[in-house]
Amino acid sequence: MHRRYDLDWVRVCAFGVLVLYHVGMYYVTWSWHVKSPYASTTLEPLMMLSSPWRLSLLFLVSGVATAFLFGGPAGTEPDAGSKRRVLASRSWRLLVPLAFGIAVVVPPQSYYEVVEQLPGGYHAGYLAFLGKYFTGYGGFCDAEGCLLVPTWNHLWFVAYLWAYTAVLWLIWALAPRALQKLGQLLERPLSGLGALILPALLLGALRIALASRFEQTHALIDDWYSHAQYFSVFLLGLLLARAAPFWDALARLRWLALLLWLASWAGLLAYFHAYADADPPEMLRMAMRAVWGLDQWCAIVAVLGFARHWSPGDSRALRYLVPAVFPVYILHQTIIVVAAYNMKPLRLTPGVEGPLLVLMTFVLAFGLYEVIRRVRWLRPLFGLKLGRATPARLPVTSGNA
Structure with missing residues (x-):
């Protein structure tokens, strides 16, 4: 079975872009x-070059990973005990870091x-704040509202990822053929243009339909608009994880997707600039929301298509970075x-300050990761297995992956 090293690299790079974005x-x-x-x-x-799509990309790649965690539509059907262990393992790997993050990592941000931002400032000190x-x-x-605490801040992604996994696990556990049939139904229309x-x-x-309402x-x-878009791409990744024609189509369409992505990005910039201080006509607003969706998906196709085409392989760097991504993600925004x-x-x-902040964030995050991965009791708090880290890569049945 070949490995999806291309998606490992996409995930690593996408989280790197997230650090730069923050x-x-x-x-x-x-x-x-x-x-x-x-x-x-x-x-x-x-x-704005990455704002519409970077998180959707991560949810799609997470959907692919979840498909292979479940065994995938083409995988061997596990027994009930194995299915329960899948959810238990996933919950342990996501909910324990989420709880730890809310209690320890996130509070300094708040x-x-x-x-x-509090009018008059806050002078009681960190312990009193806790x-x-x-x-x-x-x-x-303040004038914009009240801060809700405790909070998960940037770790909302982890909560959503667990929720989507749990929903699809329930479907997989009760009606596994439903996912298989839906994947087969989508494969043909999504294997070309x-x-x-x-x-x-x-x-x-x-x-x-949803952006102005939610x-x-x-x-x-x-958060219904977020759920609609993120669950959709998560489900798409899960259903088409093993559909080689879909991934091959992305590779063929990569240049067209790149051009459409950049064109839609330029259109969005022009629109936001033109109506920075005025309300646009409603029809134009609706049209630009469609352009946003075009930008969102074309960027994803371009990234995945070029990754598929280049097919970057395994390396020592990748084996180090794959398990480091989650701990670095948990830590980076607080840093x-x-x-x-x-x-x-x-x-x-x-x-001067911006590049220095980027450097400090990566150095401190990876420095802390070096400590975390060596301390057994810290590892589960950051989503790592108790044993030695071994990156889980994504298999695919196509020989050119």
Whole structure:
């Protein structure tokens, strides 16, 4: 069985882009936990290059990984005990780090957010803040609303990933042939140009129908637009994980997808610039939501298509990076927030401070990973197996993967 090293590399690089994106959030005008005194619109076009699609890509790749965790539509059907162990293992690997993250990793982000943004500031200190954090204090409020604590902040991805896995596990456990038949139904229309057109239409339609009705909250229970798009691509990855014609179609369509992605990105930039201070006509707003869906899916096709075409193989670097990704992801945003806030007195320009923040984030995150992977009791808190780390790669039946 061949290995999906291409998707291992995609996942590693996508999380690397996420680190860069979160450093960028410190310097743009969009709302975030702490903000640079030099925040401006300068970086926003570059941020928009990945904003519509980077998380959808990660959910799709996670769907592929989940398919092989379940055995996949073409896999051998496990017994009931094996199925229960799959969910138990997945829950352990996701929910334990999520709980630890909420309790230990995330609180410094909320603390510095309160210190910086609470009217009049917050001067009671971190320990006093923790007392309020863990008791669900509702008084951290400003003109935009109140901070809800405790919170998972950037770890919402982990909560959503577990929820989607649990839903599909239930279907797999009760009616496994339903997933198999649905995958077979989708394989043919998504093995040619439909692989580019149909998901783009779906994502555009979801944005048109839901984006204005359901603000993205990352709060799980009321985040219906997010669920619609992220669960859709997660399910698509799971259903088509072993469908070689689909992946081959992505490789053939990679250049067209790249051009459409860049064209739609340019169109979105022009639209947001033209209507920065005015409401657009409703028909134009709906059209640009469809363009957003086009951008979202074409970027994913381009990334996966080029990865499939290049077929990067295994390497020592990949074997190191694959198990490191999750711990680095858990740690990175707290490092950024704490470092950025405490570097403000240095008054460094963004051109100096930004690259330094990126370097510090990667160095500290990987340095901490080196400690975590060597301490047995720390490993489960960051999603690592108790034993020695061995990256789980994704198999595929096509010989050119």
